[in-house]
Amino acid sequence: MRETPYGPVYDNILQSIGKTPMVKVSALDTGPCELYLKLESSNPGGSIKDRIGIAMIEAAEEAGKIEPGGTIIEATAGNTGLALALVAAQKGYKIIIVVPDKMAQEKIFHLKALGADVRLTRSDVGKGHPEYYQDVAARLAEETGAFYVNQFSNEANPQAHEDMTGPEIYGQLDGDVDAIIAGVGSGGTISGLSHFFGKKSPDTEIILADPEGSILADFVNKGAPPNAVGSWLVEGIGEDFIPDVTDLSHVKKAYDITDKESFEAARELLRKEGILGGSSSGTILAAALKYCREQKEKKRVVAFVCDRGEKYLSKMFNDYWMYDQGFLKRPPKDDLTDLIS
Ligand code: PMP
Numbered sequence: 001m002r003e004t005p006y007g008p009v010y011d012n013i014l015q016s017i018g019k020t021p022m023v024k025v026s027a028l029d030t031g032p033c034e035l036y037l038k039l040e041s042s043n044p045g046g047s048i049k050d051r052i053g054i055a056m057i058e059a060a061e062e063a064g065k066i067e068p069g070g071t072i073i074e075a076t077a078g079n080t081g082l083a084l085a086l087v088a089a090q091k092g093y094k095i096i097i098v099v100p101d102k103m104a105q106e107k108i109f110h111l112k113a114l115g116a117d118v119r120l121t122r123s124d125v126g127k128g129h130p131e132y133y134q135d136v137a138a139r140l141a142e143e144t145g146a147f148y149v150n151q152f153s154n155e156a157n158p159q160a161h162e163d164m165t166g167p168e169i170y171g172q173l174d175g176d177v178d179a180i181i182a183g184v185g186s187g188g189t190i191s192g193l194s195h196f197f198g199k200k201s202p203d204t205e206i207i208l209a210d211p212e213g214s215i216l217a218d219f220v221n222k223g224a225p226p227n228a229v230g231s232w233l234v235e236g237i238g239e240d241f242i243p244d245v246t247d248l249s250h251v252k253k254a255y256d257i258t259d260k261e262s263f264e265a266a267r268e269l270l271r272k273e274g275i276l277g278g279s280s281s282g283t284i285l286a287a288a289l290k291y292c293r294e295q296k297e298k299k300r301v302v303a304f305v306c307d308r309g310e311k312y313l314s315k316m317f318n319d320y321w322m323y324d325q326g327f328l329k330r331p332p333k334d335d336l337t338d339l340i341s
Contacts, residue, residue, distance in 0.1 A: 016043075021042060023275065027273055030289065038169065057088070073148050075134040077097070080149075096146065097111050098119045101120045121136045158192040160192065165196075166192060179300075180303075181302070182208065184246060185280075186246070207288075210255065212256045215240060225242075233259045234279040278311065279312055281307070
């Protein structure tokens, strides 16, 4: 790889993972704060998960858990699958992705286009059922001797954020970071950042953005999960359990964000700041704006755009979908202006 004043020249696409740019929020009301967004959407696979895709595969290589040309298995239809399939294709590994059958066709097409062997399994069964997607992946790994990545208990996941994401944020802002707002899917990002900043800059506050219905916000704010788990439409964050790699002990505060608030924030992010992010970026931005507006003095705050918004164009960016979900008010019948504009 070669750095030039005009931009880097990479020897292969995997070198372009990480070192993502930051953009300062300029049009939205950030109270007394400066808010910076780290554009994880500019990773080659389109999300923050590229970082752990390469890190988990390289950790397995080092530990001798995969042979050249060997097979990797993961249970996911999300960004982790896309990241692992991208890295596997570049490194010459075969990859099996076990996908619950409710997942969007686009994701399945994208995984297949990357060369992944996609196995569909039932979405209507829970943990412990033989057809639950994580159990299918674990069984296939045992039967075939393939390497089961399992991001929820793979230590290389938070480690990647401690080694890469944390130092990048610290370096990009010359060590002057008052708060970081992140979501939790596997918990890799928030745990890795907690560990890095806990050692390097312990005054930096780590704040959780959680979709309403997920158990994590209560766990942070009240010390215990709620009695019931709800459901939410935001993709990639929020949990009904606490994954093994999730360490919330450094997280100072959590914001519960509704789907409506998340989608509205993502739509504003595009219209006002020109950034096309996914739904979890909306949740994180909504929480970051709340945090910023609550402050009495100027703080430097960092939040994430975790993935690209293209896969949500027919959902939260589509007014008709928003009307159907009840998140936007449908215009009166005789007013068809928005149909022709
Ligand atoms: N946003 C999106 C869109 C994601 O796919 C994920 C991972 N599921 C996250 C945020 C959260 O990242 P982590 O797994 O590191 O908690």
